[in-house]
Amino acid sequence: MASVQVSPKDEMLARFLDAAATGNVAKVSAMITHSSSLINESGENGWTALMLGARNGHFKVVQTLLTNGCDKSSVNKSGQTAYDIARFWGHKHIASLLANSRGGNSHHLLPSSGTEGHENYFSREYLNRMSEKRTDSPWLKAKQSSPASVYILFFNLNPLVTSGADGAGESERDFKLCKLRWGTVKELLTKPGTTVIFLGVEKQVKFASQPPVEDEDGLTAWFALNAEDNPMEDLQFPSPNCFFLKSTFPALLQLSSDEAGVIAQARSVLAWHNRYSFCPTCGSRTKIDEGGYKRTCLKEDCRSLQGIHNTCYPRVDPVVIMLVIHPDGDQCLLGRKKTFPVGMYSCLAGFIEPGEVIEEAVRREVEEESGIKVGPVQYVSSQPWPMPSSLMIGCLAVAESTDIKVDENEIEEARWFTRQQVIDVFTKNSKPAFSMAPRQAIAHQLIKHWIGVNANL
Numbered sequence: 001m002a003s004v005q006v007s008p009k010d011e012m013l014a015r016f017l018d019a020a021a022t023g024n025v026a027k028v029s030a031m032i033t034h035s036s037s038l039i040n041e042s043g044e045n046g047w048t049a050l051m052l053g054a055r056n057g058h059f060k061v062v063q064t065l066l067t068n069g070c071d072k073s074s075v076n077k078s079g080q081t082a083y084d085i086a087r088f089w090g091h092k093h094i095a096s097l098l099a100n101s102r103g104g105n106s107h108h109l110l111p112s113s114g115t116e117g118h119e120n121y122f123s124r125e126y127l128n129r130m131s132e133k134r135t136d137s138p139w140l141k142a143k144q145s146s147p148a149s150v151y152i153l154f155f156n157l158n159p160l161v162t163s164g165a166d167g168a169g170e171s172e173r174d175f176k177l178c179k180l181r182w183g184t185v186k187e188l189l190t191k192p193g194t195t196v197i198f199l200g201v202e203k204q205v206k207f208a209s210q211p212p213v214e215d216e217d218g219l220t221a222w223f224a225l226n227a228e229d230n231p232m233e234d235l236q237f238p239s240p241n242c243f244f245l246k247s248t249f250p251a252l253l254q255l256s257s258d259e260a261g262v263i264a265q266a267r268s269v270l271a272w273h274n275r276y277s278f279c280p281t282c283g284s285r286t287k288i289d290e291g292g293y294k295r296t297c298l299k300e301d302c303r304s305l306q307g308i309h310n311t312c313y314p315r316v317d318p319v320v321i322m323l324v325i326h327p328d329g330d331q332c333l334l335g336r337k338k339t340f341p342v343g344m345y346s347c348l349a350g351f352i353e354p355g356e357v358i359e360e361a362v363r364r365e366v367e368e369e370s371g372i373k374v375g376p377v378q379y380v381s382s383q384p385w386p387m388p389s390s391l392m393i394g395c396l397a398v399a400e401s402t403d404i405k406v407d408e409n410e411i412e413e414a415r416w417f418t419r420q421q422v423i424d425v426f427t428k429n430s431k432p433a434f435s436m437a438p439r440q441a442i443a444h445q446l447i448k449h450w451i452g453v454n455a456n457l
């Protein structure tokens with residue numbers, strides 16, 4: 001009778017897998033010390049020692065393998081990881097051990113698609129900023145009094161707008177910026193409490209409503225003004241329908257994409273002027289330079305005049321905002337602040353701290369707010385958030401633990417939602433489990449990105 005020849009290597013692997021399957025920790029440990037390559041080898045149907053230990057509930061075997069650097073992301077021929085197997089067979093303590101341990105490769109839970117083509121509300125650059133013109137005083141002066149230039153006006157950092165067409169409902173064109181001319185604002189420009197900044201020049205396309213007035217150089221400059229006292233009484237506006245937005249949020253989310261980008265730029269710089277009235281170094285008076293992009297201290301011997309100092313320039317506060325994916329790849333973590341509308345959940349977010357990289361800020365904020373530990377982090381897209389001057393840095397991140405413990409000072413609740421629950425919210429399929437942040441918020445776009453990439457929606 002012919003006998004099947006088994007190589008010594010195969011025989012050793014069979015003994016190793018058997019030791020893992022039967023919970024023989026001492027043998028597993030001795031064999032990997034002797035032959036380290038065994039640890040990630042698989043036998044029948046792609047099952048590794050880790051999967052067999054997880055299948056049969058041998059906690060110590062799984063622990064030993066992980067401590068010795070076993071790859072916990074391997075999948076068997078049915079596409080299951082050791083974590084999936086532990087969960088399926090109800091070995092919760094092993095599933096939790098697998099989810100918590102660092103060093104595994106959970107990158108496969110992140111989409112491999114590029115991030116091009118993401119445009120968030122407030123992100124469109126309608127104007128060419130032409131920063132080189134900020135120090136060209138004669139050019140700026142000529143542009144300020146040019147009849148072709150466009151002025152947008154703010155009072156209390158709220159823009160002057162006009163209502164969109166009746167019945168526009170929730171659509172984005174509810175409010176349109178009122179574009180004023182020099183003739184209308186020249187009195188206002190001379191008032192002591194007025195701040196004026198140069199925003200840039202129009203790129204190619206013009207707003208349809210704009211009269212075809214052109215400067216010799218063909219460049220239409222835009223300026224933003226913030227008035228300290230209500231300018232409505234002093235000025236004659238081109239349209240009686242113009243008014244200052246009363247609330248910042250959510251009214252600022254109801255502009256067209258072009259206008260939202262201009263507002264993001266103007267509002268942040270004006271808010272900086274509004275809140276940094278005096279020199280942060282010595283407390284003296286300052287003057288506005290560089291088309292509104294610099295404040296220079298008027299005290300001759302101030303330290304802020306020696307070299308370049310960030311206190312003289314408009315600030316941007318980076319914020320990480322992240323959608324955290326469960327280790328099973330099929331759920332995401334969303335939270336709610338007390339101030340959110342009832343039922344609304346969104347991504348966790350937090351300010352980046354000095355000396356911190358984006359990835360670490362994601363890990364720190366998620367752990368602070370929800371108690372969840374995070375492994376890989378992937379950048380997706382960003383969004384200016386001019387309330388007053390945040391830059392939202394949108395990321396996907398993969399959790400390495402699953403037990404939630406919220407910091408009640410920061411958020412009211414955090415929960416795992418299944419992909420299906422999220423899809424139901426987007427497609428309005430059935431009674432939704434929660435309500436989503438508005439589409440103008442990067443949180444909404446991040447969640448959509450995760451669903452779109454993973455579920456081909």
Ligand SMILES: NC(=O)C1=CN([C@@H]2O[C@H](COP(=O)(O)OP(=O)(O)OC[C@H]3O[C@@H](n4cnc5c(N)ncnc54)[C@H](O)[C@@H]3O)[C@@H](O)[C@H]2O)C=CC1
Binds near residue numbers: 350392
């Ligand atoms: N566009 C979007 O989808 C979303 C935007 N956001 C924005 O992200 C920002 C940060 O999120 P949070 O959860 O509030 O951050 P957070 O989790 O870091 O907590 C806020 C606290 O951080 C402190 N803090 C540190 N640096 C600060 C700074 N430069 N400015 C203000 N506070 C600072 C304050 O004590 C503040 O109360 C908020 O301004 C919020 O408006 C938040 C969620 C969604």
Ligand SMILES: [Mg+2]
Binds near residue numbers: 350351365368369410
């Ligand atoms: Mg926080």
Ligand SMILES: [Mg+2]
Binds near residue numbers: 348349351365369
């Ligand atoms: Mg936060």
Ligand SMILES: [Mg+2]
Binds near residue numbers: 350351365
């Ligand atoms: Mg924080």
Ligand SMILES: [Zn+2]
Binds near residue numbers: 283284303304
């Ligand atoms: Zn100073």
